[in-house]
Amino acid sequence: MPELPEVESARRMAARVLTGRRIVAVATVRDSIMYAGISPMRFASALRGRMVRGVGRRGKHLWLELDCRPWPAFHFGMTGYFEKYSRPEERPRFWKMELLLDNHTRFALSDARRLGRIRLLNDPANEPPICDLGFDPLSDSDLGPRFVQELRRRKAPVKAVLLDQSFSAGVGNWIADEVLYQSKIRPQRRGCDLSPAEAQCLFRKVIAVIRRAVDVDGNNDRYPRTWLFHYRWGKMAGAVTFKGEKIVHETIGGRTTAWVPAVQK
DNA sequence: CTCAGTGTTCAGTG
DNA sequence: TCACTGAACACTGA
Numbered sequence A: 001m002p003e004l005p006e007v008e009s010a011r012r013m014a015a016r017v018l019t020g021r022r023i024v025a026v027a028t029v030r031d032s033i034m035y036a037g038i039s040p041m042r043f044a045s046a047l048r049g050r051m052v053r054g055v056g057r058r059g060k061h062l063w064l065e066l067d068c069r070p071w072p073a074f075h076f077g078m079t080g081y082f083e084k085y086s087r088p089e090e091r092p093r094f095w096k097m098e099l100l101l102d103n104h105t106r107f108a109l110s111d112a113r114r115l116g117r118i119r120l121l122n123d124p125a126n127e128p129p130i131c132d133l134g135f136d137p138l139s140d141s142d143l144g145p146r147f148v149q150e151l152r153r154r155k156a157p158v159k160a161v162l163l164d165q166s167f168s169a170g171v172g173n174w175i176a177d178e179v180l181y182q183s184k185i186r187p188q189r190r191g192c193d194l195s196p197a198e199a200q201c202l203f204r205k206v207i208a209v210i211r212r213a214v215d216v217d218g219n220n221d222r223y224p225r226t227w228l229f230h231y232r233w234g235k236m237a238g239a240v241t242f243k244g245e246k247i248v249h250e251t252i253g254g255r256t257t258a259w260v261p262a263v264q265k
Numbered sequence B: 001c002t003c004a005g006t007g008t009t010c011a012g013t014g
Numbered sequence C: 001t002c003a004c005t006g007a008a009c010a011c012t013g014a
Helices: A004-018 A040-047 A144-151 A158-163 A173-182 A196-216
Strands: A023-028 A052-058 A061-066 A071-075 A080-085 A095-101 A106-111 A117-121 A248-252 A255-259
Touching (some): A004 A052, A004 A095, A040 A095
C-alpha cells in the first residue's frame, strides 16, 4: 500500500476517528517482529486509558499524540493499513493491534506481510528512526536548494537516491519512477551527473506529484492521464504510455523500475 | 509451484 | 567512517 500519500490519507483518517477520544481498551497479537523492541503488553498498558490529542506524520512514519508519554509510532511496511469499524467481527484478517474507543468505535492496524513496525517512543519526531529521515515533500517544500545541493553530491543512481529515506522521506517506488519520467531523466543517471536545472526540475515534480496524490486521497484513477502511473503496472511486454511510447522494466537501485527510453535522457 | 512486490535493514565492499 | 549494493526479511496472490 503505502507511499507518503497513502500514509497521509491514513493520518487524516486516524485524526478524524481518534482525536479527542479516550482509548478504553487495547488488543494486541503476539508478534515480536512487528512490535520492535517492546512487548505487546507494555504497548497496551501505555495506551489504555489515554486521550488522543492528534496524529503526526513524517515520511512514511505515523504516531499518535497522547495526553501522556510514551507515544505509539507506526510504519506500514509494504502492506500495512489502518481500519475503522464498530463490531469485533469486522476486525481485519491480519490485525496486529486494535484500539477500542470511548464511543465504541474500533480502530486497527493490519499488516499481512509483517514488514511494518509498531514502536513506543517518548518523542517520535526527535528520535530514531524518525529524526533520521530527510526532506519531507509536504512539510519541507521550501527546501529546494538543499535538495538540489545534496542530490548533486550523490554518486548513486538518481532512482536509488530518491528511494533513500534519509534523502527524501516518503518517496517510494512508483513515485520515484513517476517524477523521473515527468522530469525526462533516466533513472540510472548518477545524482552527481545531473545539471542544477535537472535537479531543480526533479524537486518540483516530487512536490507536485505528492501533492496531487494527497489531493485525490486514494482515488488513483483521478491522476492525470499523462502520468506513467496508469500504464506502468502490467509488466507484460508491449506496455506503452498514453502517447504510445514503449515502457521498459528493469532493476535499478534494487527495485523494479519502469521508465521510458524515448522520453528520459 | 514459482515469483514479484507502493519497504526497510544490515552485512559486506571499496 | 562513508557511500553504496545486494540479500534478507515474511507472506500473499497471480
